[in-house]
Amino acid sequence: MTNHANNPTVGGKTSMKTIREAINDALREEMRRDPTVIVLGEEVSGGAGCEGEDDAYGGVFGVTKGLMPEFGRERVIDTPISEAAIIGAAAGAANNGLRPVAELMFFDFIGVSFDQIFNQAAKFRYMFGGKSKTPMVIRGTVGGGWRAGAQHSSMLHSIVTHVAGLKVVMPANAYDAKGLMVQAIRDDDPVIFLEHKVMYDNACEVPDEQYCIPFGEASFPRQGSDVTIVAISNMVTHAITVADILAKEGISCDVIDPRTVSPLDHEAILESVEVTGRLVIIDEGNPRCGLASDIAGIVAEHGFYSLKAPIRTVTAPHTPVPFAPELEDAYLPNADKLMIAVREVLAAGPSGA
Amino acid sequence: MPYSTEFLLSVYRTMKTIREFEERCVKEFEGGNVPGFTHVSNGQEAIAVAACIDLSDKDIIGSTHRGHGHCIAKGCDVGGMMKEIMGRSTGLCKGKGGSMHIADIDKGMLGANAIVGGGPPLVNGAALAAKTLGTKNVALSFNGDGSANQGTVFEAMNMAVVLKLPHIFVYENNGYAEGTAANYGVGSNSLTDRNAGFGMPAECVDGLDFFATYEALKIATERARNGGGPTAIEAMCVRFDGHFIGDPQLYRAKDEVKNARKNQDCIKIFRERVISEGWLKAAAMNAIDKEIMAEIETAVVDALAAPHPDPATDLMSDVYCSY
Numbered sequence: 001m002t003n004h005a006n007n008p009t010v011g012g013k014t015s016m017k018t019i020r021e022a023i024n025d026a027l028r029e030e031m032r033r034d035p036t037v038i039v040l041g042e043e044v045s046g047g048a049g050c051e052g053e054d055d056a057y058g059g060v061f062g063v064t065k066g067l068m069p070e071f072g073r074e075r076v077i078d079t080p081i082s083e084a085a086i087i088g089a090a091a092g093a094a095n096n097g098l099r100p101v102a103e104l105m106f107f108d109f110i111g112v113s114f115d116q117i118f119n120q121a122a123k124f125r126y127m128f129g130g131k132s133k134t135p136m137v138i139r140g141t142v143g144g145g146w147r148a149g150a151q152h153s154s155m156l157h158s159i160v161t162h163v164a165g166l167k168v169v170m171p172a173n174a175y176d177a178k179g180l181m182v183q184a185i186r187d188d189d190p191v192i193f194l195e196h197k198v199m200y201d202n203a204c205e206v207p208d209e210q211y212c213i214p215f216g217e218a219s220f221p222r223q224g225s226d227v228t229i230v231a232i233s234n235m236v237t238h239a240i241t242v243a244d245i246l247a248k249e250g251i252s253c254d255v256i257d258p259r260t261v262s263p264l265d266h267e268a269i270l271e272s273v274e275v276t277g278r279l280v281i282i283d284e285g286n287p288r289c290g291l292a293s294d295i296a297g298i299v300a301e302h303g304f305y306s307l308k309a310p311i312r313t314v315t316a317p318h319t320p321v322p323f324a325p326e327l328e329d330a331y332l333p334n335a336d337k338l339m340i341a342v343r344e345v346l347a348a349g350p351s352g353a
Numbered sequence: 354m355p356y357s358t359e360f361l362l363s364v365y366r367t368m369k370t371i372r373e374f375e376e377r378c379v380k381e382f383e384g385g386n387v388p389g390f391t392h393v394s395n396g397q398e399a400i401a402v403a404a405c406i407d408l409s410d411k412d413i414i415g416s417t418h419r420g421h422g423h424c425i426a427k428g429c430d431v432g433g434m435m436k437e438i439m440g441r442s443t444g445l446c447k448g449k450g451g452s453m454h455i456a457d458i459d460k461g462m463l464g465a466n467a468i469v470g471g472g473p474p475l476v477n478g479a480a481l482a483a484k485t486l487g488t489k490n491v492a493l494s495f496n497g498d499g500s501a502n503q504g505t506v507f508e509a510m511n512m513a514v515v516l517k518l519p520h521i522f523v524y525e526n527n528g529y530a531e532g533t534a535a536n537y538g539v540g541s542n543s544l545t546d547r548n549a550g551f552g553m554p555a556e557c558v559d560g561l562d563f564f565a566t567y568e569a570l571k572i573a574t575e576r577a578r579n580g581g582g583p584t585a586i587e588a589m590c591v592r593f594d595g596h597f598i599g600d601p602q603l604y605r606a607k608d609e610v611k612n613a614r615k616n617q618d619c620i621k622i623f624r625e626r627v628i629s630e631g632w633l634k635a636a637a638m639n640a641i642d643k644e645i646m647a648e649i650e651t652a653v654v655d656a657l658a659a660p661h662p663d664p665a666t667d668l669m670s671d672v673y674c675s676y
């Protein structure tokens with residue numbers, strides 16, 4: 001059985017926190033600790049120039065609520081609707097002494113600002129021979145389940161993972177969300193921090209004090225030796241569901257949540273497959289050139305002789321996200337689809353399970 | 354009488370249809386019949402109608418996330434729209450688009466757009482096609498005080514001037530982009546001055562006044578049709594509802610919406626004007642009201658009874674290839 005340190009506990013008090021609150025805590029504490037941390041984006045406070053209440057939204061998902069009243073509009077900056085200028089300003093400020101946390105609201109809006117991300121921010125460190133650092137975070141919500149339609153539901157982590165120079169973080173619980181956000185802010189490279197919109201209210205015990213979760217270290221929500229399931233972001237929920245059902249049948253699943261897609265904890269996945277010989281990857285992204293096929297490729301290349309059965313991937317189909325609830329539900333990977341794939345993998349191969 | 358009775362009745366009918374459609378959308382949303390999130394345009398009806406009433410099905414419009422009014426003004430079927438908003442397979446986009454993605458190419462409705470500023474470059478393309486093919490058709494984009502600050506919109510305006518495209522840029526300035534005031538988000542003191550800086554005729558009109566808006570748009574449309582290039586019209590207006598249905602609107606002043614509904618209602622203003630001028634009788638408009646209520650009721654009843662999409666056949670249709 002693979003055995004890795006999982007969620008090293010920080011001393012001191014913990015409280016029940018949602019992912020929304022955990023990210024808010026991380027931002028607030030880092031802003032208190034470091035005056036160079038700023039937050040900018042559309043409606044990160046809300047109410048700019050209006051007659052009604054200030055901090056009217058605190059981000060459209062309420063993640064940055066309360067920051068503006070504490071730190072003022074100089075450090076919590078409501079911007080015009082100009083994503084290219086928002087991301088460019090964050091990158092330029094990061095090169096010049098600030099640690100900006102820029103919000104893209106829905107990560108689908110990356111399209112408007114993509115040059116500033118992939119040609120600019122991502123390349124500075126390398127292209128300038130290591131002379132420049134770009135300590136910035138870009139936050140955005142990803143994923144389906146909200147009936148938000150094709151332009152507000154995309155899961156675009158693979159696009160940014162493909163870009164050298166970007167770190168890509170996708171927390172699946174409040175504990176990870178806080179520790180990864182603190183790390184993202186303190187990190188000297190551009191970090192893409194992707195929050196799944198259906199997960200904001202998910203809660204767990206979170207230490208009150210600040211702590212960092214290093215990038216590139218997977219966590220193991222369930223440990224087992226019969227089959228490896230790799231899942232990230234909201235897909236971790238489904239992986240745990242499947243693992244718990246199979247546990248009752250005496251089948252043990254090793255559920256790996258890489259937590260960061262870039263850097264990716266290859267070793268954890270390869271070590272697990274060495275034990276289980278069976279691998280299923282569940283991913284909400286589209287199937288081509290995606291996280292699932294990427295991990296499958298890594299294991300096929302480096303863990304081929306451990307495999308007892310073909311690798312299976314469970315992904316969204318190769319379409320945009322449909323609006324109608326029946327179609328969106330059919331589009332999204334879920335526990336049922338994962339269960340079918342896991343059972344197939346368990347039954348496949350020379351000996352079966 | 355400067356306008357025909359037929360024209361005035363048609364204007365009234367369309368404005369009122371938009372109003373009732375939007376009010377009913379709010380009700381159906383609150384009743385749980387509309388999935389996702391929805392932006393309604395009640396309060397801004399005069400602009401949609403003024404912009405579209407002289408356009409043919411061959412003239413193209415590009416809309417925004419707040420697009421129901423533009424669709425109705427451009428002639429989209431309200432039944433098909435209601436079905437789309439409720440995610441039914443007989444909706445205008447088979448339930449795959451939803452409120453923010455209603456499109457009806459046969460009606461020259463290029464699509465609502467959930468990406469702020471996504472439309473104007475595409476509308477430039479429609480204008481370029483019209484110009485290149487010599488069709489004399491025009492293209493019109495709806496923009497907001499918020500989307501006005503998007504680089505895509507700046508680029509589209511400049512290119513429209515450079516290529517002398519038949520593109521009318523309509524800016525619905527309702528004072529807000531979500532919870533950000535236009536007077537904060539638009540750095541220039543005047544959006545219209547900024548628009549003029551691109552080198553196109555630019556005008557600011559009272560968007561609550563159908564007639565003022567229509568007259569400005571008529572000139573702009575004729576200019577575009579006759580090869581005179583783009584125009585920008587900023588129409589000042591009021592958003593009666595939240596940014597989205599359910600928006601608590603904490604950023605608005607107390608009683609702002611109540612007062613606006615009372616004193617800044619473009620449909621009331623239209624009615625008062627046509628009655629006081631003696632152009633239309635109240636009874637004629639009241640009769641239209643009744644018909645519209647029945648039409649919207651039918652649209653809702655039909656939509657609620659309409660079939661849901663079938664994942665087995667509909668999820669993987671309209672894709673060029675699947676894996």
Ligand SMILES: Cc1ncc(C[n+]2csc(CCOP(=O)(O)OP(=O)(O)O)c2C)c(N)n1
Pocket residue numbers: 042081083105109112418419467468469470496497498499500501527529530531592596
């Ligand atoms: C590229 C992009 N950025 C941000 C948003 C989120 N958003 C949707 S509507 C809106 C405000 C638009 O304001 P305005 O253009 O004035 O139109 P209005 O809502 O007033 O009709 C924002 C910020 C979006 N949908 N797309």
Ligand SMILES: [Mg+2]
Pocket residue numbers: 497498499525526527528529530531
């Ligand atoms: Mg606006």
